[in-house]
Amino acid sequence: MLKLADIKKSYRLGPVDVNVLKGVNLTVEQGELLSVVGTSGCGKSTLMNIMGFLDSPSSGVLYFEDKDASYLTDRQLSIIRNQKIGFVFQQFHLLSRLTALENVCLPLIYRGMDKHQRFRIARDMLAKVDMSGLKDHKPTELSGGQQQRVAIARALSGSPSLILADEPTGALDAKVGQDIMNLFLDLNRNHGNTIIIITHEPGVAKQCKRAVRMRDGMLYED
């Protein structure tokens, strides 16, 4: 469903060009649970931004659901992010002004879905991550693990083809991190979600069916 062919990305930093990705090839199949492991600064965040349509590659071709999606307009990228991708971030990135339920609704607002339907879906998603009881709490009233569950519910609310998780356990202690990891495993195994987890923890990578290692802008299968 996602195929990267010789993806390169370079940034201009003052007078020099910094090559962050130096020709990445990767194929992700429907229903896979893949981890991308690497030390910080190796380019895995850039890779995630490109796979999440937050950024465009400098060269190379990106196929999404068998279509060339390398060079899209901002509007097209927004639509793909809204309908095809679910993001889970290390720092959760919930809006503190909104309740858990409203945070989960957020992606659906940009689809123009009516309030009634939005809230129904959001309630279902919170139930899926075992957060129904805390739906009216604001993020500041929740623990890190609880916030990450809400963030996962938000990623799931748009029923995306692909869930991209950037260090999802990075800000959590070991036990809570494992709970979140179990949630991902469950979503993949029992609900068939395609999930890519970006991590620097080998323990997380080990639990995924497939792991690739990123080093110095290149990707290697484990």
Next chain:
Amino acid sequence: MILKNIFIEALRSLWGSKQRTVLAIVGIIIGIGSVITMVSVGTIVQEEVLNQFREMGTDILTFTKGKETNTGRGLKVGLRLADSLNLPESCPDVKNTAPYTHLNGTLKFGGKRMEIPALGITESFKNINKLTLTEGRFISDLDVFMYYCVIGEDVVKKLQKLGVTDLVGTKVNYKDRLFSIIGVVAGVSENKIRPGDINRGILIPVTTAMRISSNHEVEKVIAKLTPKGDGKAAVSQIKRYYKTVANGLSVQVQTAEELIRQMQTQMRMFTLLLGIIGCISLIVGGVGVMNVMLVSVSERKKEIGIRRALGARQQDIRRQFLAESVILCCAGGIIGIMIGIGASYVVARFFDWGFLISNIAVVLGVTVSFVAGVFFGFYPARQAARLNPIDALRAE
């Protein structure tokens, strides 16, 4: 659907930072408030002036001696009393005239001295100026050279303070001559045609006034047109009349219509000037809103990044911030309108004018604040929409 959500989101976000919202709004409130006050007061004043003319009638004109007086040869002749009284006979469009002259002097009574003006008038002065008496009788044309006076409301108050109860028949000393009070005139509003000293001073026979001041001319003549009289025709008749009878004397005539037109021009200038001041304060207020919105954008970079990651288009972000600035400005505008109406009410009460709410002012206020919201919100909203989602997400 999305628009409704954007609106609700904007309200919540503004409510979430109340202090900033209030600060942003203050400038707009002052701007719109002053524009509304100015337009309203302008309308009220204009209405008030027009009301005066409605009261006096527009079939009235006044004239004085022109700047270049006698153009004929021989003796220079001024605005003589007899000429002005005989004028209606030669001018078919003029019904009657009320010539008057003006004196300043000291009135002494009961050991007190007061500086008051006196108007030397004829009997016709009463009807032309729509005066009414509360006591006694008015000056008659038979009171030639008599030391009689009719007193205005201010003088009444002063005399009552000195213990006078029976005003009519009381004798007062004015310019060292003893005058008998024969009547009391009711207070009247001042306007461009009515001489202003009716309330403040005393009215005496014009012949007496001319004798006291050793002046052979009257100062000004008020003329009333016949029911079917034409203002323009009357003006040329009067001018021709003085050319003939007064050795080429030129007169300067002001018709009521002309006065109204002059006043309207003045009002327009006044409104324009105040409007400009209002606009300047509105621009200052708008820049304040823009500043607050820019701060808000940079404070909420992360939120913008999250929304972009979740699929918000640039357009959605732009609309969200634009909605905030429009709501800010419109809220400021509505408060400003209320304050403006309140302020113009206070002004109207203070000057004793009839209060009215100018519809134009209200419509103008709402429109201007909406436009200001869009105008001053556009740049910050565009900045927000153009943020790179990755950079925005990384922002703290």
